[in-house]
Amino acid sequence: MKTILVTGATAGFGAAFARRFVKDGHRVIATGRRVERLAALAEELGDRLLAVPLDVTDKAAVAGFLGTLPADWRRIDVLVNNAGLALGLGPAWEADLADWDTMVATNVTGLIHVTRAILPGMVERNDGIILNLGSVAGVYPYPGGHVYGGSKAFVQQFSLNLRADLVGKNIRVTDIEPGMVSGSEFSKVRFGGDESKAAAVYAGTHSLNPEDIAETAAWLVSLPAHVNINRIEMMPTCQANGPFAVKRE
Numbered sequence: 750m751k752t753i754l755v756t757g758a759t760a761g762f763g764a765a766f767a768r769r770f771v772k773d774g775h776r777v778i779a780t781g782r783r784v785e786r787l788a789a790l791a792e793e794l795g796d797r798l799l800a801v802p803l804d805v806t807d808k809a810a811v812a813g814f815l816g817t818l819p820a821d822w823r824r825i826d827v828l829v830n831n832a833g834l835a836l837g838l839g840p841a842w843e844a845d846l847a848d849w850d851t852m853v854a855t856n857v858t859g860l861i862h863v864t865r866a867i868l869p870g871m872v873e874r875n876d877g878i879i880l881n882l883g884s885v886a887g888v889y890p891y892p893g894g895h896v897y898g899g900s901k902a903f904v905q906q907f908s909l910n911l912r913a914d915l916v917g918k919n920i921r922v923t924d925i926e927p928g929m930v931s932g933s934e935f936s937k938v939r940f941g942g943d944e945s946k947a948a949a950v951y952a953g954t955h956s957l958n959p960e961d962i963a964e965t966a967a968w969l970v971s972l973p974a975h976v977n978i979n980r981i982e983m984m985p986t987c988q989a990n991g992p993f994a995v996k997r998e
Contacts, residue, residue: 751970754778754825756805756863757832759786761933762882765959766829769967771797778822780805781832805832805859806851811866827878827970828867830860833900835886835939838893849896856900861907868911868920875919876974880966881908883926885982889990901926909979921977923969928984931956954987 753770757763759781767777771794779790780803787800799822803810815823833856836848864879871877886894887901908924915922929951936947962983969978 751775751826752778752822752824753827753829753970754780754867755829755831756780756803756859758790759783761935762930762959762962763829763831764790765963766831766966767794767798769960769963770970771795773967773970775827775970776822778818778825805863806854808858808862811859811862814863814866815870823870824874825867825870826876827880828864828871829966830863830879830881830904832859832863833882835897835935838939840893841895844895852896852900856897857903860904864911871920872915872918877920878970879908879911879920879922880969881922881924882962883908883924883980885926885928885984885990887926888982905980912977912979919974921969921972921974923978924980925962925965925969926980926982927957927962928982929954929956929988930958930962932958932960955985956987957983957985 753775755763755766755777758767758779763779763781767779767790770777775797777794777798778801779787779798780801781787782802782804784802787802791798791800799818801817803814805811834852836852837844860881868879881904883904884901886898887905890898905924905926908922911922931951931954936950937944940946965981965983972978
């Protein structure tokens with residue numbers, strides 16, 4: 750049994766991670782900003798889940814997070830850096846700077862601060878797993894992806910550089926990079942709550958779903974301790990990278 754910390758556990762991937770890990774016999778510390786959703790998840794999953802409100806953009810809260818946990822929950826065996834979001838899909842010159850700042854604060858700064866808070870304990874014990882949620886957007890550019898794609902490219906490179914620091918230690922790091930995934934709040938958040946725009950993204954597709962991503966995370970956690978998967982790029986069969994864009998006169 751492992752103790753697994755999942756950030757952004759109030760919906761989508763995070764809730765799916767929590768359900769899958771509890772089903773597999775692990776204990777889950779589920780964090781997020783929406784307290785009522787954390788309470789509902791705790792009621793659903795029972796005493797194997799500890800719900801702890803946390804905003805990953807609150808640097809002081811992240812730095813002191815371990816100290817707020819019950820003593821027998823402070824050994825974090827697996828960290829799932831799931832909290833993240835995309836905002837807007839317009840061109841860079843029209844983008845809202847506040848949206849850019851929010852994406853960087855959550856997808857980059859929040860992720861590295863949570864990692865820095867948890868990693869020393871793993872190094873001290875010479876044992877641990879870090880699963881970072883990247884995206885194919887960090888590999889393949891697309892119009893309107895600008896800062897979101899840039900933030901996920903950072904997650905990929907940060908993950909690889911963590912492994913460079915940790916070489917020879919029994920600590921694994923994987924960047925999970927999903928493509929099109931329906932069944933989460935991702936597109937709804939990106940389009941400011943517009944349900945019709947969010948639904949149009951997945952119309953006519955058989956996309957991945959949060960449970961597919963949780964299945965992948967469960968497999969990673971189950972691997973022998975000497976096996977590190979650096980990156981996993983995932984797409985549904987209805988999606989693939991395309992040709993270069995060419996603007997012809």
